[in-house]
Amino acid sequence: MSSLGLQATGAALEAVDRHVPTLVEDRVASRLAQKDHTLWGPAAEEEASQRLGWMDLIEDSRALLPQIEQLRRELQNEGITRIVLAGMGGSSLAPEVIAATAGRELTVLDSTDPEMVGNVLAADIQQTALVVSSKSGSTVETDSQRRVFEQAFTDAGLTAGRHMIVVTDPGSPLEQTATEAGYRQVFTADPTVGGRYSALTAFGLVPTGLAGVDVAALLDDAEEAMEMLRDDDVDNLGLQLGAALGGTTPLRNKLIFSDEGSGIPGFADWAEQLIAESTGKEGTGVLPVVVHAGDPETQSPLAEAADLLQVRLVAGPEDRDDEESLEPRTGDHAIEVFGSLGAQLILWEFATAVAGRLLGINPFDQPDVESAKAAARGLLDSPAEQSPADRTLNGMDLRGPADIIDAEDLASVLRGVAQAVPADGYLSIQVYLDRLGMAEVEQLRPALASLAGRPVTFGWGPRFLHSTGQYHKGGPAHGVVLQITADSDTDLEIPGRPFTFGTLIAAQAAGDASVLREAGLTVVQVHLTDRRAGVAELLGAVSSA
Template identity: 55%
Template structure:
């Protein structure tokens, strides 16, 4: 790991004090007082992640036994989970080259496609820490119905992962499902090495024992009260503090894979950092970019910190021009470069995020603003999501904006321009939030880099509702400097949620409407773009945005 420029200045300014107060050893001793009196009660029940390299060992045999019981003919693993329950298994399996179907959407087209894929060979892992996650409950109900319709006993094909004492544990045991309990003293975004990360990954074929070995191998290093401790160094560099006070804080992190063999790490780190720090009007915004050629890395603004995920010892050789210091942020004065094995990186970033929380003066273990969007969505589920008449319609694309946003606007290009005009120069960011089928409409994500070039501001792209369990906390609780482009669309066909008075189409519409409402309540500018014809609408929207 290396830190240069202002990142190195921040390390020199803050790490000695962290060493003097024995932050690292106290963290790994699970000292709940490190983040102040107001955070102490939450921290006291959220620190078991520091020892998961050892405490999660029994899961290796437990998962192996479930896999053997399922038999060789059940080899398609589907994970129904949101946020920390899905992001960690996704990166674990992708890095290991092991197939895993991640079902973290309420979009009816996306859910229907999953239900139609190798059902006769499928085991569903339904993961929910609280036991009440509406998306996961709906997906589980859909699979129960599909299994029964196919003549398959759901109790033979569903594995439930949850916390002890949750409503899901009681109902799953009563129904006869296999239940694996997670460590209740670990928060969702720190749960990669608990049952939430290990059960689906192990059932899919990952060597989860080796993953725990990787984490355990660095635990001692990260617990040292020494100035070379990578967790202290990374946490200080990430905290966005400019000790010279000349350019302000670098509070946007441009995460770029630059030679690492770890696949998709930025998406996991995005939730960890954004949800842990984005509150009380402050926080760090991770911006997952395409690589070292992304605008935020090649030409970082004064508030952007390029973070390169580089090859480590033992990684396959990087491609020419990747991770070799020849381009991208390697030429910039202020950069962080981090490399390592996946298990080690996960524990490193968790510890570094705890350090950053201390330096930012916030509690890194709560998420006070995530519940606001959930509450709004639940309220709309009880009726019909009220979107109201569109402010204007342009060739089948309905446009709605927060008050005053679309005054004088007559078409889609004008609406987009009006939103971008609200960006605060030198400090703001743009968030694109797509409540669509992320498989069928995947090409929409390629608007991110062109928008970053167009605005010269950091630009994030998230699929809804999955980002609500990630950057959604930062959107509401972080600094009020964002502008938001929400994209929704009519599905090809709706899909009922068995046993519920709502459909998947109703659910995702309520989630989008609830999120937009809460953002508007926080005085964030929101442009809502609804595609009545998804294929044609995505093509037109891409053209306008790019």
């Protein structure tokens, strides 16, 4: 295992010094290792009692490895070499970072955008195996992806079930569907492990193992780290990290995640879901803001804001050219973490549970995620004609507060969005487009951060609904939302459903916007009638703003 280490400075170090001795005295580490469900208070006990299986999953996960390897060999012998993962939230974010870190190809389909689904569907269908990954099996995105792939395999003259693999909880509707349809293999995972804590269960291991990742080494690293995390000791890195995340006073509730050579691509995106969905509730929580080194949130004066804590993912000493890179920076309030992927996965899960105790919340529920789902279902069940836009500008339909969208040009509208962010708030850019084909829209994030002088998050819809969406609705109501949707030149039917992918993603965006407004957030919606031209115009406008 590569070394695992942490350094805290400023307010983060103060939180470590203040809280870790008490956490040791209260035996939090050993009690967590023993699955003590009383650690988060009476209100959390019922949920926690069913959600601590991640503390001792290594043995069960190792038992899966021969099955995964045998299936991988069988698929390769049949010329099935492309693995596509249909999953959302924890079912997709962990496999994505595991595969990327190992340099293995895994296509993660976590969208209902018809262009993205269509593009993934069109590539090498004969050589494709679909891993359908869902704890319940009822997640609308994953169910829709399963249906359209099953039809595509059949239309290509293939036996669909031979190309379909399922990862789910035992007894779920998806397990029943897969068994009745004769899918190639069904893997079941421990139902006492929540989705965002499932990286080292079948949900993380099956798709990545089939893609060729050495998942045994991943488990080895995690197991070694877990030995340290069980100790009631002031040197326990899980206690230190949890104290820094949830124990600063006053709470630094924006975590600015930047990767400065960790060698773990995409790790911050996984941590974003874990932390935001676990802590963002009851009007509190901490919001991860994923940035690049050198972005506005890492530079003065924005980096020095009193509600920000820098989180730097760095290389370990043995991989570092500059031994001075972990030296404290002047005026720094930061956490710097290094280590192998398996070790860090279990470290951050442990620390998030500890942070939940310090914040006084239940880190295992997600009470506000369902609200957006319910709003989308309502629009799908009883479609209402879309109300006219508040304004049309340059071929874009705008909806939102008049003092923002009635500005003279698009650059002024974007400037107004940035200026609407309160002094202790954040801007959330939510883009319902093809994340694999239109990554350039992410350039909006640092540009708007410069304009706003405040942290800016970026989320691809609908995947962020299973991640930061919980914080947006359950955390402090000090966010401003810029939602970007678009027409598509193509649409896709969903077999057995009365709606298309285009209808579904539109309902998800509209439903979430409605819930966010009800939660007290300022929401500006921009709908592009021509997605590629519209994105180019937005980028041009933010540059001139």
